[in-house]
Amino acid sequence: MTRLRETLNDIADEAPLVNLADVAIAGYRRRRRLTTGAAALGTALVLAAATVATTVPWQHQQPAASQDAATVPDLPAGKVGPLSHAYQTRCEVTTQRSLNCDDVEWRVVTAAGATYRVPQALAMTTKEWRVPVSISRDGRMLAYYSRQAQAHVIRDLMTGTEVTSPVPITEDRIGAGSMLVVSDDGRYVVFDPREGSKDPGTLIDVRTGRTVSLNGKYEVVSAKGGVVELVRYVKTDLWLMPVTGGGKPVRFKGPYIMFNEVSPDGRTVIAVHWDRRNRDLKTGTVTVLDVKSGRVVRTLPIRGLPKDNKYTALLSTGPWTSGHEFTVVYATKERVATYAVDADTGQARQLTGYQRAFGELVLPGVGEPVS
Amino acid sequence: MDRHDGFREFVLARQQALMRTAYLLTGDAHLAEDLLQSVLMNVVRQWHKLSKDGNPEAYTRKALVNQYISWKRRPRPEVPSSDPPERCVSHDDATLDRIVLRQALDRLTPKQRAVIVLRFREDLSEAQTAELLGCSVGTVKSQTHHALARLRAVAPELAHLLSEREIVEVAR
Numbered sequence: 001m002t003r004l005r006e007t008l009n010d011i012a013d014e015a016p017l018v019n020l021a022d023v024a025i026a027g028y029r030r031r032r033r034l035t036t037g038a039a040a041l042g043t044a045l046v047l048a049a050a051t052v053a054t055t056v057p058w059q060h061q062q063p064a065a066s067q068d069a070a071t072v073p074d075l076p077a078g079k080v081g082p083l084s085h086a087y088q089t090r091c092e093v094t095t096q097r098s099l100n101c102d103d104v105e106w107r108v109v110t111a112a113g114a115t116y117r118v119p120q121a122l123a124m125t126t127k128e129w130r131v132p133v134s135i136s137r138d139g140r141m142l143a144y145y146s147r148q149a150q151a152h153v154i155r156d157l158m159t160g161t162e163v164t165s166p167v168p169i170t171e172d173r174i175g176a177g178s179m180l181v182v183s184d185d186g187r188y189v190v191f192d193p194r195e196g197s198k199d200p201g202t203l204i205d206v207r208t209g210r211t212v213s214l215n216g217k218y219e220v221v222s223a224k225g226g227v228v229e230l231v232r233y234v235k236t237d238l239w240l241m242p243v244t245g246g247g248k249p250v251r252f253k254g255p256y257i258m259f260n261e262v263s264p265d266g267r268t269v270i271a272v273h274w275d276r277r278n279r280d281l282k283t284g285t286v287t288v289l290d291v292k293s294g295r296v297v298r299t300l301p302i303r304g305l306p307k308d309n310k311y312t313a314l315l316s317t318g319p320w321t322s323g324h325e326f327t328v329v330y331a332t333k334e335r336v337a338t339y340a341v342d343a344d345t346g347q348a349r350q351l352t353g354y355q356r357a358f359g360e361l362v363l364p365g366v367g368e369p370v371s
Numbered sequence: 372m373d374r375h376d377g378f379r380e381f382v383l384a385r386q387q388a389l390m391r392t393a394y395l396l397t398g399d400a401h402l403a404e405d406l407l408q409s410v411l412m413n414v415v416r417q418w419h420k421l422s423k424d425g426n427p428e429a430y431t432r433k434a435l436v437n438q439y440i441s442w443k444r445r446p447r448p449e450v451p452s453s454d455p456p457e458r459c460v461s462h463d464d465a466t467l468d469r470i471v472l473r474q475a476l477d478r479l480t481p482k483q484r485a486v487i488v489l490r491f492r493e494d495l496s497e498a499q500t501a502e503l504l505g506c507s508v509g510t511v512k513s514q515t516h517h518a519l520a521r522l523r524a525v526a527p528e529l530a531h532l533l534s535e536r537e538i539v540e541v542a543r
Contacts, residue, residue, distance in 0.1 A: 004533065005491055005492060005494075007465070007468045008488070008491060008492040011469055011472065011473055012392070012395050013391075015391045015400065015403060016390070016400045017387065018387070018390050018407070019383075020407060020408050021411075022379075023408055023411075024378075024408055025379075025415055027408065027409075028412045028415045158401075184400075226466075227466075266470060
């Protein structure tokens with residue numbers, strides 16, 4: 001076999017496993033029903049419209065009720081569309097000036113603006129550690145931990161299907177700063193039980209149940225294209241590990257934090273240089289790093305970010321929106337916003353803004369929650 | 372006994388092979404699934420004819436390629452997305468080849484991409500490819516030539532995959 005065919009086969013091997021027989025039959029039946037019923041339905045609609053027009057005056061559509069705790073509906077089964085973000089509600093401060101976190105829950109907000117509660121997603125462990133959720137880069141997949149299943153569940157928001165990971169994870173494994181990352185196709189979840197510890201993480205293939213143990217010294221940044229991006233802070237090492245394991249880390253000179261996913265051309269990654277005074281975080285300066293040689297490609301001060309007061313700071317870097325633009329999450333005193341930043345000029349343009357009313361805010365493709 | 376049992380058996384046996392082709396054509400897992408599902412909905416409609424005197428797999432494969440080309444011809448409004456193409460790097464050469472080839476395939480026209488997949492992965496002859504695409508053998512030859520030239524131009528680092536010797540061996 002030649003190398004061209006081998007490579008094409010390798011790409012084909014990434015095709016997801018599917019079971020389409022019943023879906024196709026259901027689609028065929030639905031289409032047939034629609035075709036045969038269309039004429040009758042059309043007639044009925046015309047009659048109904050005529051009746052309404054003659055019997056009731058036109059009414060404006062009622063504005064949607066504000067979605068406070070009492071009125072937020074549960075995430076329905078079926079298609080809801082891609083997510084814009086997820087957030088955790090805040091703990092309440094009791095009259096005795098202590099925190100009550102009993103009612104903390106995860107909520108998701110769709111790109112269309114609808115908010116839903118996700119009661120099946122565990123928000124706090126019995127030891128009161130926050131439990132993470134993850135949204136894929138395109139907002140289609142939501143991964144969360146289910147106490148009932150004692151495992152992670154991946155919900156496809158476009159089809160409504162849910163897959164429960166066949167790998168059980170006991171609740172007591174979830175510790176301080178636990179992290180979760182889901183791949184775009186929902187096939188892989190990476191679970192890090194305790195941020196900043198040497199407790200090893202686990203890469204789970206939810207279709208086959210196969211797991212790969214991850215070196216506990218590394219933290220996960222992203223999982224895409226069959227490669228998991230892991231970072232070891234302080235040293236600083238970046239490891240692009242194929243989902244089957246293997247690969248070697250590359251070392252950067254100096255401490256860097258807030259890595260984003262590797263650029264679409266596979267050559268660079270964005271990170272923030274760390275020093276004790278957090279100068280780059282405060283000034284909104286990122287560094288473009290070469291993932292093969294470990295060298296600094298350039299330092300990039302971001303232009304066009306609001307600098308209204310001393311509370312402004314970079315909170316995170318995020319996915320690439322194109323071959324030359326990456327995202328950052330930036331906070332002022334009142335708002336958190338995502339910006340697309342030109343990787344050559346540093347010019348930023350705002351994408352989405354969020355009120356700072358959340359306990360934890362989870363954005364698509366951003367490994368760590370921002371708060 | 373359901374009248375769709377035969378179709379179910381066919382899909383169970385062949386869906387993964389068809390899915391691999393759909394994935395190579397589209398380069399996107401979600402699109403590939405949508406493409407195959409849409410084609411299978413047509414196949415189930417024709418199933419009674421195909422199961423009697425047809426070749427369901429050949430029909431499905433042909434429909435898959437034609438549907439893909441038809442989808443790509445449709446004008447699509449630009450949708451802002453935080454979903455850049457699935458590309459990444461690894462220090463493993465085979466992984467690197469895979470990533471670069473996938474990027475390069477994205478730069479081909481739908482027909483050129485289909486020709487590359489059918490000739491060099493599905494192992495179809497020029498005549499079989501022409502029949503499947505509904506064009507002449509000459510067109511297949513010219514599309515193959517243009518596709519390979521384009522791949523060499525956009526991904527010179529794949530020279531070892533696309534050398535004349537390799538191509539002749541694959542096409543043999």
